[in-house]
Amino acid sequence: MNHLTPEMRTRAEKLVALYPEPRSALIPLCHLAQEQDGYLVDDAMIEIAEIVGVTPAEVRGTATFYDMLHTDSVGRYVVGVCTNIACLLAGGDELLAHAEASLGVRAGGTSEDGLFTLEETECLADCDIAPCVQVNHRYVRTTTPEALDSLVAELRAGERGEEIPPHGTLIRVERTVGLEASKDTIAAERATARAAAAERATVEGS
Amino acid sequence: MSAVPKIVTSRREYADSYTLERYKTTGGFDGLKKALSMTPEAVCAEVDAASLLGRGGAGFPAGRKWSMLRKSDVSYLVINGDESEPATFKDHLLVEHDPHQLVEGVIIAAFALQVTQAFIFLRGEFALGLERVQSAVNGFYAEGALGSNILGSGFSLDIVVHPGAGAYICGEETSLLESLEGKRGFPRIKPPFFPAAIGLYGEPTVVNNVETVSNLPWIVLNGGSAFAALGEGRSTGTRLFALSGKVRNPGVFEIEMVKTTFRDLIFNPSLGGGVTGSGEVKAIIPGGVSAPWFYPEQLDLPLGQDEVADAGSMLGSGSIVVMDTSTCMVKAAWRITRFFSRESCGQCTPCREGSGWLERILYRLENGQGRMEDIDLLLDLCDNIAPGLTWPPQQTTICVLGPSIPSSIHSAISRFRDEFVAHVTNGGCTHG
Numbered sequence: 001m002n003h004l005t006p007e008m009r010t011r012a013e014k015l016v017a018l019y020p021e022p023r024s025a026l027i028p029l030c031h032l033a034q035e036q037d038g039y040l041v042d043d044a045m046i047e048i049a050e051i052v053g054v055t056p057a058e059v060r061g062t063a064t065f066y067d068m069l070h071t072d073s074v075g076r077y078v079v080g081v082c083t084n085i086a087c088l089l090a091g092g093d094e095l096l097a098h099a100e101a102s103l104g105v106r107a108g109g110t111s112e113d114g115l116f117t118l119e120e121t122e123c124l125a126d127c128d129i130a131p132c133v134q135v136n137h138r139y140v141r142t143t144t145p146e147a148l149d150s151l152v153a154e155l156r157a158g159e160r161g162e163e164i165p166p167h168g169t170l171i172r173v174e175r176t177v178g179l180e181a182s183k184d185t186i187a188a189e190r191a192t193a194r195a196a197a198a199e200r201a202t203v204e205g206s
Numbered sequence: 207m208s209a210v211p212k213i214v215t216s217r218r219e220y221a222d223s224y225t226l227e228r229y230k231t232t233g234g235f236d237g238l239k240k241a242l243s244m245t246p247e248a249v250c251a252e253v254d255a256a257s258l259l260g261r262g263g264a265g266f267p268a269g270r271k272w273s274m275l276r277k278s279d280v281s282y283l284v285i286n287g288d289e290s291e292p293a294t295f296k297d298h299l300l301v302e303h304d305p306h307q308l309v310e311g312v313i314i315a316a317f318a319l320q321v322t323q324a325f326i327f328l329r330g331e332f333a334l335g336l337e338r339v340q341s342a343v344n345g346f347y348a349e350g351a352l353g354s355n356i357l358g359s360g361f362s363l364d365i366v367v368h369p370g371a372g373a374y375i376c377g378e379e380t381s382l383l384e385s386l387e388g389k390r391g392f393p394r395i396k397p398p399f400f401p402a403a404i405g406l407y408g409e410p411t412v413v414n415n416v417e418t419v420s421n422l423p424w425i426v427l428n429g430g431s432a433f434a435a436l437g438e439g440r441s442t443g444t445r446l447f448a449l450s451g452k453v454r455n456p457g458v459f460e461i462e463m464v465k466t467t468f469r470d471l472i473f474n475p476s477l478g479g480g481v482t483g484s485g486e487v488k489a490i491i492p493g494g495v496s497a498p499w500f501y502p503e504q505l506d507l508p509l510g511q512d513e514v515a516d517a518g519s520m521l522g523s524g525s526i527v528v529m530d531t532s533t534c535m536v537k538a539a540w541r542i543t544r545f546f547s548r549e550s551c552g553q554c555t556p557c558r559e560g561s562g563w564l565e566r567i568l569y570r571l572e573n574g575q576g577r578m579e580d581i582d583l584l585l586d587l588c589d590n591i592a593p594g595l596t597w598p599p600q601q602t603t604i605c606v607l608g609p610s611i612p613s614s615i616h617s618a619i620s621r622f623r624d625e626f627v628a629h630v631t632n633g634g635c636t637h638g
Contacts, residue, residue, distance in 0.1 A: 018364075018366045019366070020323070020407060021387065021388075021407055023387060023388035023389075024368075024386055024387055024388050025388065026388030026389075027368075027369065027370070027371050027385065027388060028368065028369060030371065031330070031369055031371070052388060054388075061390065062388065062389055062390050063371075065373060065390040065391060065551075066330075066370075066371035066372045066373050066391075067371070067372030067373065068330045068331070068370075068371040068372035069372070083541065084292045084293070084541065084542075084545055085292050085293055085451070085491070085495060085527055085538060085541055085545075086292065086293040086450035086451055086456075086527055088537070088538070088541050089450075089451045089452055089527070089529065089533065090451075122290070122292070122374060122545055122548060122549065123290060123291070123292035123293060123294070123545075124331055125289050125290065125294060125295040125297070125298040125329070125331070125332075126295055126298060127293050127294075127295050127448065127450035127456065127525075128295065128448075128449075128450055128456035128457040128458070130450065130456070134331065136333070137330065137331050137332075137333040138333050138334065139334070170330065170333055170336065170369060171333065171336045171337055171340060171369060172337055173336075173337040173338075173340040173341050173344070174340075175340060175343070175344065175367070176344040176347060176348070177344075177347050177353065179323075179364045179366075180347065180352075180353030180354045180362070180364060181322075181353055181354050181362035181363060181364050182354075185354055185362050186322045186362055189360060189361060189362055190320055190322070192360070193246070193320055193360075193361075194320075196245075197245070197246065197247065200245060200247065
């Protein structure tokens, strides 16, 4: 199964190499697949399963547990409005209702042009600028209906692309090196350190 | 209060606080260099002397957690940056504004524990935080402060930045480890109560919170006793408090433990600046939504671990939500319960079924379909999830998410039963 582009496949293999067990890369690879396709398509899950050595069902079973991994298509921009307690006290309900009206979709839906998916989210940990809104998991800090509307207009006009990449692109900073400390190096160092520690313990004890 | 140092927010005033350049010109690497010149035991001794309590929520002494692992061989250090407890946003500040301090703290902890690999698990919704921490890790490698033979010390370590994917439960440390193994975030059955025994891949593992390890560069540089000299009793040092809700200046404040009261934090003009809305406090949530609520008569309690515990709640994740007298208690309890219902992992019946049932009852009360007997039914269901409705709660489930559900409902009904009654007699909420 070759669903991931060669570039993505290379990035995926680099990620797998960072973990003692390949399966640990499952979620990072799901993020990667979402970066390529905007959401988790079936073929991507099959390829991820191959890469990390589990069944496609295990990939799906894992992915569907997590709110950020979408096995159905979503808009280019996923707008999340928080209505949890701190945002509720700041009018999160009203802001969500406004977003539903102005985007023409209920929370959980995608606008007809496929540009926006609206989500009612749980706490996004930015409670001093409430109600909290994220677009593609970037804090946009639009706490009023007016600010939200102008943000939506800007996104429709194709602006703010620098700041808010399309849905799925999560981490734009790549790791520059692989694992540097080899298992042998670490084993040797720890053996030396243990011997030194044992010696110190003997000296203290005597 | 002026003499109290900023331990974890010293770079906050700089707009470029997250850059390697700023870090280097403001004492960056100093704590790490000093730690590497010490023995691992000596670093552990400083952390013990600091009496640093874990800043994630449970408040377990970091030094004691470490000592469980010190004798073991192969092991992992995992940093819990899955900050998802509603109204908690202090780690958000640390990962975005001082990622190098975090990485430095991780290396110091890893050196003290002599672990072979460390993971920084950040909630996926921290897109910017993930980028900044990854940049910081890259910078440390480039400076020779990470990887093989760190700064010529003969100590090697790799750190991997790992993104979560959106699940509150992954803040529970055994669930976090499951997630880090590429699985659904299902908490593990206890005992063992600490992953120090059986952690990541079944190996001994220490899980520390972002804020906890961010304190380490300062503790190593200034000594554990300097840290312990701040605060009082078991609550030493400073701590980040995240204040939100109906206050004029919501935000994260670094405050000396115990020396400040809830009232100071909420009303002091340089801190919370007072209550908005009606201007009067009705209830406060003292330590995340899992905590039982406090009321105006508890405002003079100090912000200390034991002080809050003795008063029947918890300081938890250090987040404080202020509700003014215009706030509907039924709606507040409903929204918090709906959160738990959505985030329940589904393994245990009391939590999975109980949270949904509670949420539906609260919803119908709020929206005018409530019955008088619903009020006692709520308490009865809560009693099934956490028998006796004591604090700390009795456990009927694998993890503490379930037994945390009754806190807000029990608090709201105990104190504001008349509001629940009014929701039935008035056919719903009249708070507008």
